[in-house]
Amino acid sequence: xxxxxxxxxxxxxxxxxxxxxxxxxxxxxxxxxxxxxxxxxxxxxxxxxxxxxxxxxxxxxxxxxxxxxxxxxxxxxxxxxxxxxxxxxxxxxxxxxxxxxxxxxxxxxxxxxxxxxxxxxxxxxxxxxxxxxxxxxxxxxxxxxxxxxxxxxxxxxxxxxxxxxxxxxxxxxxxxxxxxxxxxxxxxxxxxxxxxxxxxxxxxxxxxxxxxxxxxxxxxxxxxxxxxxxxxxxxxxxxxxxxxxxxxxxxxxxxxxxxxxxxxxxxxxxxxxxxxxxxxxxxxxxxxxxxxxxxxxxxxxxxxxxxxxxxxxxxxxxxxxxxxxxxxxxxxxxxxxxxxxxxxxxxxxxxxxxxxxxxxxxxxxxxxxxxxxxxxxxxxxxxxxxxxxxxxxxxxxxxxxxxxxxxxxxxxxxxxxxxxxxxxxxxxxxxxxxxxxxxxxxxxxxxxxxxxxxxxxxxxxxxxxxxxxxxxxxxxxxxxxxxxxxxxxxxxxxxxxxxxxx
Amino acid sequence: xxxxxxxxxxxxxxxxxxxxxxxxxxxxxxxxxxxxxxxxxxxxxxxxxxxxxxxxxxxxxxxxxxxxxxxxxxxxxxxxxxxxxxxxxxxxxxxxxxxxxxxxxxxxxxxxxxxxxxxxxxxxxxxxxxxxxxxxxxxxxxxxxxxxxxxxxxxxxxxxxxxxxx
Numbered sequence: 001x002x003x004x005x006x007x008x009x010x011x012x013x014x015x016x017x018x019x020x021x022x023x024x025x026x027x028x029x030x031x032x033x034x035x036x037x038x039x040x041x042x043x044x045x046x047x048x049x050x051x052x053x054x055x056x057x058x059x060x061x062x063x064x065x066x067x068x069x070x071x072x073x074x075x076x077x078x079x080x081x082x083x084x085x086x087x088x089x090x091x092x093x094x095x096x097x098x099x100x101x102x103x104x105x106x107x108x109x110x111x112x113x114x115x116x117x118x119x120x121x122x123x124x125x126x127x128x129x130x131x132x133x134x135x136x137x138x139x140x141x142x143x144x145x146x147x148x149x150x151x152x153x154x155x156x157x158x159x160x161x162x163x164x165x166x167x168x169x170x171x172x173x174x175x176x177x178x179x180x181x182x183x184x185x186x187x188x189x190x191x192x193x194x195x196x197x198x199x200x201x202x203x204x205x206x207x208x209x210x211x212x213x214x215x216x217x218x219x220x221x222x223x224x225x226x227x228x229x230x231x232x233x234x235x236x237x238x239x240x241x242x243x244x245x246x247x248x249x250x251x252x253x254x255x256x257x258x259x260x261x262x263x264x265x266x267x268x269x270x271x272x273x274x275x276x277x278x279x280x281x282x283x284x285x286x287x288x289x290x291x292x293x294x295x296x297x298x299x300x301x302x303x304x305x306x307x308x309x310x311x312x313x314x315x316x317x318x319x320x321x322x323x324x325x326x327x328x329x330x331x332x333x334x335x336x337x338x339x340x341x342x343x344x345x346x347x348x349x350x351x352x353x354x355x356x357x358x359x360x361x362x363x364x365x366x367x368x369x370x371x372x373x374x375x376x377x378x379x380x381x382x383x384x385x386x387x388x389x390x391x392x393x394x395x396x397x398x399x400x401x402x403x404x405x406x407x408x409x410x411x412x413x414x415x416x417x418x419x420x421x422x423x424x425x426x427x428x429x430x431x432x433x434x435x436x437x438x439x440x441x442x443x444x445x446x447x448x449x450x451x452x453x454x455x456x457x458x459x460x461x462x463x464x465x466x467x468x469x470x471x472x473x474x475x476x477x478x479x480x481x482x483x484x485x486x487x488x489x490x491x492x493x494x495x496x497x498x499x500x501x502x
Numbered sequence: 503x504x505x506x507x508x509x510x511x512x513x514x515x516x517x518x519x520x521x522x523x524x525x526x527x528x529x530x531x532x533x534x535x536x537x538x539x540x541x542x543x544x545x546x547x548x549x550x551x552x553x554x555x556x557x558x559x560x561x562x563x564x565x566x567x568x569x570x571x572x573x574x575x576x577x578x579x580x581x582x583x584x585x586x587x588x589x590x591x592x593x594x595x596x597x598x599x600x601x602x603x604x605x606x607x608x609x610x611x612x613x614x615x616x617x618x619x620x621x622x623x624x625x626x627x628x629x630x631x632x633x634x635x636x637x638x639x640x641x642x643x644x645x646x647x648x649x650x651x652x653x654x655x656x657x658x659x660x661x662x663x664x665x666x667x668x
Contacts, residue, residue, distance in 0.1 A: 167634075188636060191611070235635075342633070346573045351633040353606050353660065358544070381607045385633040409571075412544060414557075424571035452572050461554050462567040462574035463508045463515040464525055465547055468536045469558050469565060470578035471504060471519050 001318050002076025002101055003027060007041065008066050009081030011372040012388060013294070014041035017079050020310040029075045031066055033059030035380050040372045047073055054382045060084045063091040067098050077101035077317055083384075086293040087114055103317040105292050109267040113290040116161055117199060123287050126266035128259050131278060131286040133201035142182050145200055149175060152202050158182060160189035161197040166236025168192060171203060204286070206438050207278040209233065210245050211291075212260035213301045215309070215324075216269045217316045223326045224257040225301050225309075230276075232426070234349065234442045239419070240426060241297040242336045243304050246397060246435030252283050263290060272298070272313050278439075296389065299370060300335035303393040334397040336404050338423040340411070342385045345422035345448060352417040353379045362410035366393045366403050379416050387418060397435075401427055425451040507584050509577045510567075599648055600667045602639060604658045608632030612654050613665070619647045621667060628652075628664055641667055 006029040007017050014030065018041060021028045030045030035054035042048045049069045051059040063085055070078055078095050080086040086104065089111035095102040104110070113119045117137065120130045132152055134140060139161065140148070149156060149172070158181060160168030168189030170181040186196040213225040229245030230238050248256070260275040267290075274295050276288040298309045307324060315323065343349040356377050361369050371388030373379070379387070392407055394400030405427045408420055425448040431437050437445070504519045518526040525534050535548040543558045557568040567574040579587065611629040615621060621641045628639045648666035652658060 191631075192634075347605075350637065351606050351635060353632070381632040383633065385635070412557075414544060421568065421571045421573065455572070457572070458554070458569050459510045459513055459574065460515065460527060461547065461549060462556070462569055462576060463510050463517060464527060464532075464534060464549060465536075465545060465554075465556050465558060465567050465569070466510070466565045466574075466576035467506050467508045467515075467517040467519070467578050468525070468534070468547075469545070469560070470506065474504075474580075 004029060004046075004073070004075040004077075005103070005314070006031065006066065006070040006073065006075040006078045007045070007081065008060070008078050008085055009083070010036055010039060010041060010060060011383065012370045012386070013081040013083075013296070013372075014039075015044060015372050016370050017081060017310055018044045020308065020314060024311060024314060026314070027075075029070065029073045031060070031069060033382075035378070035382055038377065040374060040377075049073070054380065056084060056382065063088070063094060067094055067100070070095075070100055071098060075100070077103050077314075079103040079313070080293065082293050082296060087291070089114060101317050103313050104271045104294075105267075105269055105273060109269050110292045112267045113273075113292050114162075116159065116163070116289060119289060120287070122266050123263045123290075126262050128263050128266075128287045129285065131201050131204060131288065134199045137199075139197040140199070142179065145182065145198070146175065146178060149178060149200060152200055155203040155205070157201045157203050158185040158198050159201055160185065160193060160195070161199055162193035162195040163189060166233075168198065169236055204278050204280055205440075206281045207231075208245070208247055208280075208437075209238075209276065209288075209439050210248065210256070210279050210285070211274050211276045211295075212256055213295070213298070213309070214260055214264045214269065214273050214275065215307075215312055215316070215322060216264055216271065216273070217322045218270055218319060219321055220265075221322050221325075222261045222264050222269065223322060223324060223329060224260050225305050225307055225329055226253060226331055227256060228274075228295075228297055228300060230297065231437055231439045232432075232442055233439055238297065238339065239341075239442065240336065240338050240423065241300055242334065242397070242400070243300040244331050244334065247279070252279075252285075256285055259285075259287075263287060271316050272309050281438075296339070296386075297337050299368060299389065299391045300337045303335035303368070303391060304331050304333055305329055306332065333393055333395050334400040335391060335393045336397075336400045337389050337391045338404065338408070339386055339419075340388045340390055340413070340423075341419045342379045342387055342416045343419045344417035345419045347417075349419065349422075351381070351385045353381050354416045355379075356413065356415040358412065358414035360410065360412035362390065362407035364406075364410075366400075367391070367407050368393075373413075387413060387416075390423075398433075401433060422448060428455070505581055507579050507581070509579075510574050511576075600642060600645065602627055602641075602664045602666065604630060604660055604662045604664055605637075605639070606630075606632045607660045608637075608658060610652050610654055610656045610658060610664075611636055613650055613652065615647045615650070615665070617647055617650055621645055621647055627667070630658070639664070643667065 004027040007014050018028050028045040030041045030048040031051045032042045033054050085091040089107040092102045093107040155173045158170040168185050170185040172178050190196040208231045210227050216222040227245050229242045232240040263275050274291040277285045279285040342352045359375050368391040373387045392403045394403050408424050428451050506517045508515045508517050532550050537546050539546045547554045559566040564577045608630045611631050613628050614626045623643045625641045626638045630637050645667040648668040650665040652664050
């Protein structure tokens, strides 16, 4: 049984995994790029080793080097976190071949779920419903896709076969615009994944994105930890998640849970994984994909179920049975996660890089912040723009919303622009409060301006603040000039200075 | 005593700084206690007993105040500046070349235009990848593409000039 774990990741998730290891008394090995020498995960780990230059292709994606460091440092297992190497079956295989434990599913399960076409074929056989599309038909040419598109019907989505996180994804409303969109989807996919294969999928309108967390051990025990509501997205990037979903009733929860367990069993899944579903307004649901890794939004499930998912992953990798049975899993209260990104919501969510000169974290009852960013750290263009995850728990969904409002107001990040004002507006939005939204809500319905329109404005206060800032600056500038004017003649100054230096 | 004309999102306020503790806004005198807290640019203002906290971002032209989750664009001028601007006709001049600068460091994925090409307002000029996201940089107005200073595959620094629209 391993007693030292290498964490092949950076940022908040590396810190999250380190914390679980520390609590379990497991030693940790961090790896880092030149840009991350001062990062929290490097400082919190028992050991730390340099991987290479800042770009991830020269550091966090260097699987061979990471395995070499694991062997050299005597780590018995590797936790990949999310992103980077987490869903690369060749890496998981190489870890296994090196005689190390991969804290995650078997390479075969990653491969089966990683190729979206194979994934859809596998789960369909297990009786899991999927969204209509060019499933399991291999890599089709543009001509073939253009022929098949009208059969699936518009609107539809072009998705990257090797994809995830919305990269290489395009929405098509008619056949005429499709060739150009295919070209750009392939280009983006090629640059992001080194693979330009794409497939088509029918776009379900009014759909919600709801996922089920599963846990499976090496003895064939599979349980689910209920759902997470992830419909609030922008450019297919999740911005805010909650558990449980206001839309899911007990009957739907049970049906989705059963199907999720079936899907996991179909690939002999081990460790923590997530089955993503699209749920339409009639509560029919379709399998989207399985994420064969720890999810960014796992903490909300932890808060409402009381299960520490990362510790459970480690336990499973150590060859132990799950600590819970399905009957032990209950939902207690409600949890919301806001992803705090270095993006300016007042300027089309433009990424913002820079030096974090100051951070004030919200604290107090019911609040959890998972972050790798601290005062004096840098937000670089090399990695994604997430600064932290702000997670709150409340007795009810309404309580959780009120608590999130309070937490967002306390949270201060100085040095880069953040999307905190976006989340504040979301907490004030009536459709959000009423649980009335779908995956299009953020991009097509929600408007920060509209939310703030009806609200009390503080133009007068803003005017006083702006004027005082400007005034202080003018005064300071005048002061600097005055200080340079000496009160005695320059000759006297010179003689004094000469006497001093004798 | 200093008198400023402060514009917040198009609305004008006459603000007089009376002394360290007193300000008059549109003729109404209020007691203020204004301090920089934590670290710039967070400020705390207590005005007539009410406590506010705000971020203040100073741009080239204006000052942005982020207060209670809302962003206020403001311009602060003293009387002299005001007269000067009035004399020069005021308003934003739409002539002269527009220089597109990188809003953040990143990698140029594609330059979507060619030198001498006509461009409409909102037309895509260039795609810049940063933080794993591709960002379309658009033209703020109609014009003709002037010099292009970068090519696909170039890494650029923040505020580096990329191209101009004339």
